[in-house]
Amino acid sequence: xxxxxxxxxxxxxxxxxxxxxxxxxxxxxxxxxxxxxxxxxxxxxxxxxxxxxxxxxxxxxxxxxxxxxxxxxxxxxxxxxxxxxxxxxxxxxxxxxxxxxxxxxxxxxxxxxxxxxxxxxxxxxxxxxxxxxxxxxxxxxxxxxxxxxxxxxxxxxxxxxxxxxxxxxxxxxxxxxxxxxxxxxxxxxxxxxxxxxxxxxxxxxxxxxxxxxxxxxxxxxxxxxxxxxxxxxxxxxxxxxxxxxxxxxxxxxxxxxxxxxxxxxxxxxxxxxxxxxxxxxxxxxxxxxxxxxxxxxxxxxxxxxx
Ligand SMILES: Cc1cc2nc3c(=O)[nH]c(=O)nc-3n(C[C@H](O)[C@H](O)[C@H](O)COP(=O)(O)O)c2cc1C
Numbered sequence: 001x002x003x004x005x006x007x008x009x010x011x012x013x014x015x016x017x018x019x020x021x022x023x024x025x026x027x028x029x030x031x032x033x034x035x036x037x038x039x040x041x042x043x044x045x046x047x048x049x050x051x052x053x054x055x056x057x058x059x060x061x062x063x064x065x066x067x068x069x070x071x072x073x074x075x076x077x078x079x080x081x082x083x084x085x086x087x088x089x090x091x092x093x094x095x096x097x098x099x100x101x102x103x104x105x106x107x108x109x110x111x112x113x114x115x116x117x118x119x120x121x122x123x124x125x126x127x128x129x130x131x132x133x134x135x136x137x138x139x140x141x142x143x144x145x146x147x148x149x150x151x152x153x154x155x156x157x158x159x160x161x162x163x164x165x166x167x168x169x170x171x172x173x174x175x176x177x178x179x180x181x182x183x184x185x186x187x188x189x190x191x192x193x194x195x196x197x198x199x200x201x202x203x204x205x206x207x208x209x210x211x212x213x214x215x216x217x218x219x220x221x222x223x224x225x226x227x228x229x230x231x232x233x234x235x236x237x238x239x240x241x242x243x244x245x246x247x248x249x250x251x252x253x254x255x256x257x258x259x260x261x262x263x264x265x266x267x268x269x270x271x272x273x274x275x276x277x278x279x280x281x282x283x284x285x286x287x288x289x290x291x292x293x294x295x296x297x298x299x300x301x302x303x304x305x306x
Contacts, residue, residue: 001223002027003269007054010064012252013230016245020233024064025138025165025221026054028096031072031081039080057089067136069094072109073119075126086132092162093133098140100171105143111171114143117155124159136162138198143171146183150190157192165196165221175224185214194218201225204235227273242277243305249274250301254294264294271301278304 006027013021029051032038038048053059055068068085070078070093082093097120099110106112113119128135137156142148149166156164168184169177179199188195197210198221207220222232230245231238249270257263268289275285284304291297
Protein backbone atom coordinates (compact mmCIF):
# COMPACT_ATOMS: atom_id res chain seq x y z
CA UNK A 1 0.00 0.00 0.00
CA UNK A 2 1.40 3.33 -1.15
CA UNK A 3 3.06 5.27 1.66
CA UNK A 4 2.20 2.57 4.21
CA UNK A 5 3.62 -0.90 3.61
CA UNK A 6 6.89 0.54 2.41
CA UNK A 7 10.32 -0.71 3.45
CA UNK A 8 10.38 1.08 6.81
CA UNK A 9 7.08 -0.52 7.82
CA UNK A 10 8.07 -3.95 6.50
CA UNK A 11 11.39 -3.91 8.36
CA UNK A 12 9.83 -2.95 11.68
CA UNK A 13 7.00 -5.43 11.15
CA UNK A 14 9.41 -8.30 10.50
CA UNK A 15 11.47 -7.30 13.54
CA UNK A 16 8.38 -7.35 15.79
CA UNK A 17 6.58 -10.32 14.19
CA UNK A 18 9.25 -12.46 12.53
CA UNK A 19 7.87 -14.70 9.81
CA UNK A 20 4.24 -13.66 10.43
CA UNK A 21 3.84 -12.40 6.86
CA UNK A 22 5.15 -14.77 4.20
CA UNK A 23 5.20 -12.28 1.33
CA UNK A 24 4.39 -8.63 0.72
CA UNK A 25 3.55 -7.06 -2.62
CA UNK A 26 5.27 -3.67 -2.59
CA UNK A 27 3.63 -0.31 -3.14
CA UNK A 28 3.59 0.12 -6.92
CA UNK A 29 6.50 1.40 -8.96
CA UNK A 30 4.87 3.61 -11.56
CA UNK A 31 6.20 3.45 -15.12
CA UNK A 32 7.41 6.90 -16.08
CA UNK A 33 8.26 8.38 -19.46
CA UNK A 34 12.00 8.58 -18.90
CA UNK A 35 12.28 5.23 -17.15
CA UNK A 36 14.07 3.70 -20.08
CA UNK A 37 16.82 6.33 -19.94
CA UNK A 38 16.92 6.07 -16.18
CA UNK A 39 17.53 2.32 -16.33
CA UNK A 40 20.26 2.59 -18.96
CA UNK A 41 22.03 5.85 -18.19
CA UNK A 42 24.82 5.33 -15.61
CA UNK A 43 25.01 9.04 -14.85
CA UNK A 44 21.49 8.81 -13.42
CA UNK A 45 22.32 6.08 -10.92
CA UNK A 46 21.40 8.22 -7.88
CA UNK A 47 17.95 8.97 -9.31
CA UNK A 48 17.54 5.31 -10.21
CA UNK A 49 18.49 4.20 -6.69
CA UNK A 50 15.92 6.64 -5.34
CA UNK A 51 13.26 5.26 -7.70
CA UNK A 52 14.09 1.67 -6.71
CA UNK A 53 14.84 2.41 -3.04
CA UNK A 54 11.88 0.39 -1.73
CA UNK A 55 12.97 -2.80 -3.51
CA UNK A 56 16.76 -2.65 -3.28
CA UNK A 57 17.69 -6.18 -2.17
CA UNK A 58 20.42 -5.04 0.23
CA UNK A 59 17.95 -2.72 1.99
CA UNK A 60 15.39 -5.53 2.23
CA UNK A 61 17.67 -7.99 4.01
CA UNK A 62 15.97 -9.13 7.22
CA UNK A 63 12.67 -7.66 6.10
CA UNK A 64 9.49 -9.33 4.78
CA UNK A 65 10.17 -11.06 1.44
CA UNK A 66 8.65 -9.04 -1.39
CA UNK A 67 7.24 -9.15 -4.88
CA UNK A 68 7.73 -5.75 -6.54
CA UNK A 69 4.64 -4.26 -8.14
CA UNK A 70 4.42 -2.33 -11.40
CA UNK A 71 1.74 0.19 -12.37
CA UNK A 72 1.37 1.29 -15.98
CA UNK A 73 0.88 -0.11 -19.44
CA UNK A 74 3.80 1.05 -21.57
CA UNK A 75 5.33 -2.25 -22.80
CA UNK A 76 8.87 -1.03 -23.38
CA UNK A 77 9.13 0.52 -19.93
CA UNK A 78 7.36 -2.45 -18.36
CA UNK A 79 9.85 -4.91 -19.87
CA UNK A 80 12.85 -2.75 -18.97
CA UNK A 81 11.75 -2.38 -15.34
CA UNK A 82 10.60 -6.00 -15.00
CA UNK A 83 13.89 -7.31 -16.34
CA UNK A 84 15.90 -4.97 -14.12
CA UNK A 85 13.97 -6.29 -11.13
CA UNK A 86 14.70 -9.84 -12.29
CA UNK A 87 18.41 -9.01 -12.49
CA UNK A 88 18.13 -7.68 -8.94
CA UNK A 89 16.93 -11.13 -7.84
CA UNK A 90 13.13 -10.98 -8.14
CA UNK A 91 11.68 -14.02 -9.89
CA UNK A 92 8.19 -12.50 -10.00
CA UNK A 93 6.72 -9.05 -10.55
CA UNK A 94 3.11 -8.07 -10.01
CA UNK A 95 1.03 -5.94 -12.40
CA UNK A 96 -1.38 -3.56 -10.70
CA UNK A 97 -4.65 -3.35 -12.65
CA UNK A 98 -6.73 -2.61 -9.58
CA UNK A 99 -5.73 0.85 -8.35
CA UNK A 100 -8.91 2.96 -8.09
CA UNK A 101 -7.34 6.46 -7.79
CA UNK A 102 -8.97 8.78 -10.35
CA UNK A 103 -5.74 10.43 -11.51
CA UNK A 104 -4.54 6.94 -12.43
CA UNK A 105 -7.66 5.28 -13.84
CA UNK A 106 -8.28 8.15 -16.27
CA UNK A 107 -5.17 7.13 -18.19
CA UNK A 108 -6.33 3.48 -18.43
CA UNK A 109 -3.87 2.53 -15.71
CA UNK A 110 -4.70 0.55 -12.59
CA UNK A 111 -8.39 -0.41 -12.63
CA UNK A 112 -8.83 2.09 -15.49
CA UNK A 113 -7.76 -0.61 -17.95
CA UNK A 114 -10.34 -3.19 -16.77
CA UNK A 115 -13.10 -2.14 -19.22
CA UNK A 116 -10.68 -2.63 -22.13
CA UNK A 117 -9.74 -6.33 -22.40
CA UNK A 118 -8.07 -5.76 -25.77
CA UNK A 119 -5.74 -3.19 -24.18
CA UNK A 120 -4.84 -5.76 -21.53
CA UNK A 121 -4.20 -8.30 -24.27
CA UNK A 122 -2.01 -5.84 -26.18
CA UNK A 123 0.10 -5.19 -23.06
CA UNK A 124 0.45 -8.91 -22.27
CA UNK A 125 1.21 -9.76 -25.92
CA UNK A 126 4.00 -7.22 -25.97
CA UNK A 127 5.36 -7.81 -22.46
CA UNK A 128 5.14 -11.54 -21.80
CA UNK A 129 7.56 -12.83 -24.48
CA UNK A 130 10.27 -10.41 -23.32
CA UNK A 131 9.74 -10.42 -19.57
CA UNK A 132 12.27 -12.48 -17.60
CA UNK A 133 10.43 -12.71 -14.25
CA UNK A 134 7.08 -14.43 -13.86
CA UNK A 135 4.12 -12.08 -13.94
CA UNK A 136 1.22 -12.06 -11.52
CA UNK A 137 -1.75 -9.70 -11.65
CA UNK A 138 -3.66 -7.82 -8.96
CA UNK A 139 -7.09 -6.58 -9.98
CA UNK A 140 -10.59 -5.53 -9.03
CA UNK A 141 -13.76 -6.97 -10.62
CA UNK A 142 -14.14 -3.94 -12.86
CA UNK A 143 -13.87 -0.19 -13.04
CA UNK A 144 -17.57 0.65 -13.45
CA UNK A 145 -19.38 -2.72 -13.67
CA UNK A 146 -18.79 -6.30 -12.62
CA UNK A 147 -19.35 -7.58 -16.18
CA UNK A 148 -15.85 -6.31 -16.97
CA UNK A 149 -14.10 -9.15 -15.16
CA UNK A 150 -16.02 -11.76 -17.17
CA UNK A 151 -14.70 -10.19 -20.39
CA UNK A 152 -11.21 -10.05 -19.00
CA UNK A 153 -10.77 -13.56 -17.61
CA UNK A 154 -10.55 -15.28 -21.04
CA UNK A 155 -7.76 -12.83 -21.92
CA UNK A 156 -5.85 -13.53 -18.68
CA UNK A 157 -6.31 -17.28 -19.23
CA UNK A 158 -4.35 -17.02 -22.50
CA UNK A 159 -1.12 -16.13 -20.67
CA UNK A 160 1.05 -18.07 -18.20
CA UNK A 161 0.46 -15.87 -15.16
CA UNK A 162 1.84 -16.86 -11.75
CA UNK A 163 -1.39 -15.86 -9.98
CA UNK A 164 -4.34 -13.50 -10.09
CA UNK A 165 -5.22 -11.55 -6.95
CA UNK A 166 -8.81 -10.35 -6.89
CA UNK A 167 -10.23 -7.59 -4.72
CA UNK A 168 -13.95 -7.97 -5.46
CA UNK A 169 -14.90 -4.31 -5.52
CA UNK A 170 -15.27 -1.99 -8.49
CA UNK A 171 -12.71 0.75 -9.01
CA UNK A 172 -15.43 3.41 -8.84
CA UNK A 173 -16.41 2.13 -5.38
CA UNK A 174 -12.94 2.93 -4.05
CA UNK A 175 -13.27 1.38 -0.58
CA UNK A 176 -17.01 1.84 -0.03
CA UNK A 177 -19.60 -0.91 0.19
CA UNK A 178 -18.65 -4.52 0.75
CA UNK A 179 -16.71 -7.01 -1.39
CA UNK A 180 -18.98 -8.59 -4.04
CA UNK A 181 -18.59 -12.22 -3.01
CA UNK A 182 -21.29 -13.37 -5.42
CA UNK A 183 -19.34 -12.14 -8.44
CA UNK A 184 -16.12 -13.48 -6.91
CA UNK A 185 -17.74 -16.93 -6.56
CA UNK A 186 -18.96 -16.83 -10.16
CA UNK A 187 -15.65 -15.81 -11.66
CA UNK A 188 -13.45 -18.09 -9.55
CA UNK A 189 -14.07 -21.34 -11.47
CA UNK A 190 -13.45 -19.56 -14.77
CA UNK A 191 -9.87 -18.59 -13.90
CA UNK A 192 -7.19 -21.11 -14.73
CA UNK A 193 -4.47 -19.47 -12.65
CA UNK A 194 -4.04 -19.69 -8.87
CA UNK A 195 -6.39 -17.12 -7.35
CA UNK A 196 -5.50 -15.03 -4.32
CA UNK A 197 -8.38 -13.39 -2.44
CA UNK A 198 -8.05 -9.82 -1.14
CA UNK A 199 -10.62 -7.57 0.53
CA UNK A 200 -11.86 -6.75 4.04
CA UNK A 201 -9.98 -9.59 5.75
CA UNK A 202 -10.18 -8.54 9.41
CA UNK A 203 -9.36 -11.79 11.22
CA UNK A 204 -7.94 -15.27 10.66
CA UNK A 205 -11.55 -16.49 11.02
CA UNK A 206 -12.44 -14.46 7.89
CA UNK A 207 -9.72 -16.33 5.99
CA UNK A 208 -11.00 -19.70 7.22
CA UNK A 209 -14.56 -18.81 6.26
CA UNK A 210 -13.61 -17.72 2.72
CA UNK A 211 -11.46 -20.83 2.30
CA UNK A 212 -14.39 -23.01 3.32
CA UNK A 213 -16.76 -21.29 0.93
CA UNK A 214 -14.27 -21.14 -1.94
CA UNK A 215 -11.76 -24.01 -1.60
CA UNK A 216 -10.25 -23.09 -4.96
CA UNK A 217 -8.74 -19.91 -3.46
CA UNK A 218 -5.04 -20.62 -3.20
CA UNK A 219 -3.96 -17.79 -0.92
CA UNK A 220 -5.01 -14.63 0.89
CA UNK A 221 -3.76 -11.06 0.89
CA UNK A 222 -4.43 -8.68 3.77
CA UNK A 223 -4.54 -4.93 3.11
CA UNK A 224 -5.72 -2.23 5.51
CA UNK A 225 -6.21 -4.52 8.50
CA UNK A 226 -2.47 -5.09 8.81
CA UNK A 227 -2.52 -1.51 10.15
CA UNK A 228 -5.89 -1.66 11.90
CA UNK A 229 -4.93 -4.94 13.65
CA UNK A 230 -1.18 -5.46 13.31
CA UNK A 231 -1.32 -8.79 15.19
CA UNK A 232 -3.91 -10.19 12.76
CA UNK A 233 -1.55 -12.86 11.36
CA UNK A 234 -0.96 -14.14 14.90
CA UNK A 235 -4.67 -15.00 15.05
CA UNK A 236 -5.35 -12.74 18.04
CA UNK A 237 -5.45 -9.15 19.21
CA UNK A 238 -2.42 -8.61 21.43
CA UNK A 239 -2.37 -5.06 22.73
CA UNK A 240 1.09 -5.30 24.30
CA UNK A 241 2.67 -6.39 21.01
CA UNK A 242 0.59 -3.84 19.08
CA UNK A 243 1.85 -1.01 21.27
CA UNK A 244 5.44 -2.22 21.03
CA UNK A 245 5.12 -2.35 17.25
CA UNK A 246 3.69 1.18 17.01
CA UNK A 247 6.44 2.42 19.31
CA UNK A 248 9.16 0.84 17.14
CA UNK A 249 7.58 2.26 13.99
CA UNK A 250 7.55 5.76 15.50
CA UNK A 251 11.19 5.39 16.55
CA UNK A 252 12.22 4.33 13.06
CA UNK A 253 10.32 7.21 11.44
CA UNK A 254 12.19 9.64 13.67
CA UNK A 255 15.52 7.92 13.06
CA UNK A 256 15.21 7.90 9.26
CA UNK A 257 13.18 11.01 8.35
CA UNK A 258 15.43 13.72 6.86
CA UNK A 259 13.58 16.58 8.57
CA UNK A 260 11.20 17.15 11.47
CA UNK A 261 8.52 18.15 8.95
CA UNK A 262 8.82 14.88 7.06
CA UNK A 263 8.81 12.92 10.34
CA UNK A 264 5.61 14.72 11.32
CA UNK A 265 4.00 14.08 7.92
CA UNK A 266 4.93 10.39 7.94
CA UNK A 267 3.77 9.93 11.53
CA UNK A 268 0.37 11.39 10.66
CA UNK A 269 0.10 9.23 7.51
CA UNK A 270 0.50 6.12 9.66
CA UNK A 271 -1.54 7.46 12.52
CA UNK A 272 -4.58 7.94 10.22
CA UNK A 273 -4.76 4.14 10.05
CA UNK A 274 -2.88 2.89 13.13
CA UNK A 275 -4.97 4.64 15.80
CA UNK A 276 -7.69 2.07 15.10
CA UNK A 277 -5.38 -0.60 16.50
CA UNK A 278 -5.56 1.08 19.93
CA UNK A 279 -8.39 1.32 22.45
CA UNK A 280 -8.95 5.05 21.84
CA UNK A 281 -11.76 7.13 20.40
CA UNK A 282 -11.72 8.81 16.99
CA UNK A 283 -11.91 12.20 18.76
CA UNK A 284 -8.71 11.40 20.66
CA UNK A 285 -7.04 10.21 17.48
CA UNK A 286 -8.00 13.40 15.66
CA UNK A 287 -6.27 15.53 18.29
CA UNK A 288 -2.98 14.01 17.16
CA UNK A 289 -3.74 14.89 13.54
CA UNK A 290 -4.49 18.52 14.44
CA UNK A 291 -1.20 18.94 16.31
CA UNK A 292 1.57 20.78 14.38
CA UNK A 293 4.59 20.04 16.59
CA UNK A 294 6.40 16.70 16.38
CA UNK A 295 7.26 16.71 20.08
CA UNK A 296 3.61 17.25 21.00
CA UNK A 297 2.51 14.49 18.62
CA UNK A 298 5.13 12.18 20.13
CA UNK A 299 3.91 12.94 23.63
CA UNK A 300 0.30 12.16 22.74
CA UNK A 301 1.11 8.94 20.89
CA UNK A 302 3.43 7.73 23.64
CA UNK A 303 0.66 8.25 26.19
CA UNK A 304 -1.57 6.02 24.10
CA UNK A 305 0.99 3.24 23.72
CA UNK A 306 2.42 3.17 27.24
C1 LIG B 1 -3.60 3.98 1.17
C2 LIG B 1 -3.67 2.75 0.30
C3 LIG B 1 -2.67 2.51 -0.64
C4 LIG B 1 -2.72 1.38 -1.46
N1 LIG B 1 -1.71 1.15 -2.34
C5 LIG B 1 -1.73 0.02 -3.10
C6 LIG B 1 -0.66 -0.31 -3.99
O1 LIG B 1 0.33 0.44 -4.14
N2 LIG B 1 -0.75 -1.46 -4.70
C7 LIG B 1 -1.82 -2.32 -4.56
O2 LIG B 1 -1.85 -3.36 -5.20
N3 LIG B 1 -2.83 -2.04 -3.73
C8 LIG B 1 -2.80 -0.91 -3.00
N4 LIG B 1 -3.84 -0.66 -2.14
C9 LIG B 1 -4.97 -1.61 -2.08
C10 LIG B 1 -4.73 -2.72 -1.07
O3 LIG B 1 -3.60 -3.47 -1.42
C11 LIG B 1 -5.93 -3.69 -1.05
O4 LIG B 1 -6.10 -4.25 -2.32
C12 LIG B 1 -7.22 -2.99 -0.65
O5 LIG B 1 -7.02 -2.13 0.44
C13 LIG B 1 -8.30 -4.02 -0.31
O6 LIG B 1 -7.85 -4.90 0.68
P1 LIG B 1 -8.26 -4.66 2.24
O7 LIG B 1 -9.77 -4.62 2.27
O8 LIG B 1 -7.67 -5.84 2.93
O9 LIG B 1 -7.68 -3.36 2.63
C14 LIG B 1 -3.81 0.46 -1.34
C15 LIG B 1 -4.81 0.71 -0.38
C16 LIG B 1 -4.74 1.83 0.43
C17 LIG B 1 -5.85 2.06 1.44
